Amino acid sequence: SVPLSFFGGIGCASKNGVLVKGSNYLEALSHAQTVVMDKTGTLTEGKFHVTRQKAVEITPEEQLELAALAESASNHPIAQSLKEAYGKAIDTERVEDVQEIAGHGVSARVDGKQVLAGNAAYLEDAGLQPETPTEIGTAVHLAVNGVYAGYILIADTIKPDAAQAVQAFRQAGVSTVAMLTGDSESAAEAVGDTLQLDEVHAKCLPADKVQFMQAYRAKLAKGRTLVFVGDGMNDAPVLAQSDVGVAMGGLGSDAAIAAADLVILDDKPSKLGLAMHIAKKTMGIAR
Numbered sequence: 001s002v003p004l005s006f007f008g009g010i011g012c013a014s015k016n017g018v019l020v021k022g023s024n025y026l027e028a029l030s031h032a033q034t035v036v037m038d039k040t041g042t043l044t045e046g047k048f049h050v051t052r053q054k055a056v057e058i059t060p061e062e063q064l065e066l067a068a069l070a071e072s073a074s075n076h077p078i079a080q081s082l083k084e085a086y087g088k089a090i091d092t093e094r095v096e097d098v099q100e101i102a103g104h105g106v107s108a109r110v111d112g113k114q115v116l117a118g119n120a121a122y123l124e125d126a127g128l129q130p131e132t133p134t135e136i137g138t139a140v141h142l143a144v145n146g147v148y149a150g151y152i153l154i155a156d157t158i159k160p161d162a163a164q165a166v167q168a169f170r171q172a173g174v175s176t177v178a179m180l181t182g183d184s185e186s187a188a189e190a191v192g193d194t195l196q197l198d199e200v201h202a203k204c205l206p207a208d209k210v211q212f213m214q215a216y217r218a219k220l221a222k223g224r225t226l227v228f229v230g231d232g233m234n235d236a237p238v239l240a241q242s243d244v245g246v247a248m249g250g251l252g253s254d255a256a257i258a259a260a261d262l263v264i265l266d267d268k269p270s271k272l273g274l275a276m277h278i279a280k281k282t283m284g285i286a287r
């Protein structure tokens with residue numbers, strides 16, 4: 001039988017905007033040893049702004065338009081941000097044959113031209129040689145009809161409560177706070193340094209994230225647990241590797257919210273710190 005106080009704990013969490021899908025997750029949370037977090041949309045806002053454009057062979061206006069059109073069918077935070085930066089209504093009749101490759105980017109036919117938009121690895125796989133920007137940020141590289149067309153450098157902001165969240169995890173006894181991201185080393189390290197994370201792994205493909213989770217699991221002490229926190233984009237396989245899978249409710253995909261054990265409705269990572277505190281109190285009462 002489940003002690004009554006568990007319901008008290010779940011109710012308290014829910015009053016604070018954290019949906020807990022079962023008392024077992026509250027118990028698991030109270031024993032967290034390792035918290036693994038996604039970057040984009042989890043520790044950062046997931047709203048990128050353009051910091052610089054390096055257009056090659058085309059004008060910056062054409063470059064941004066092609067990027068926004070190629071990304072028109074995607075709901076990835078990068079795609080949403082490029083559409084916002086473009087700022088004009090998108091005529092979807094101009095876009096055909098859209099393909100999105102998780103952790104890489106998109107390909108589409110725009111006005112009859114073959115457009116690729118994504119990270120350096122994605123363009124390298126297509127036989128192109130993207131330039132490496134010297135500034136910190138996330139470069140969205142473009143190719144038009146097989147010719148490199150430069151990059152759009154975009155930057156995201158760390159959420160105001162992210163540092164407080166990391167501090168709360170440590171107070172709750174978490175010994176490792178790690179970040180896994182598909183983004184560049186420079187963007188990842190900027191966040192890792194600011195938040196003083198224990199470990200940062202950049203340029204992760206979805207399969208790499210699963211492997212890192214398995215490695216973190218192997219390092220758990222007896223009775224301790226592994227928590228993953230993500231925004232939901234492509235996170236379902238990683239959520240499945242955790243004892244407690246947490247999704248950001250506002251930005252997350254419906255699939256991730258369904259797959260998660262805990263949902264943070266207002267996307268504030270510090271709410272997980274609060275949930276840990278509630279979990280510990282609940283366990284104290286339950287025993």
Ligand code: ADP
Pocket residue numbers: 038039040071074076078079100101102103104105106117118119120138139140180181182183184204206233234
């Ligand atoms: P994260 O781990 O930060 O959540 P993802 O795994 O979703 O990131 O994506 C990893 C990287 O793949 C992004 O930083 C970006 O370089 C590239 N990427 C993924 N989706 C897109 C897209 N729709 N447009 C452009 N680039 C993308």
Ligand code: MG
Pocket residue numbers: 038040231232233234235
């Ligand atoms: Mg993501």
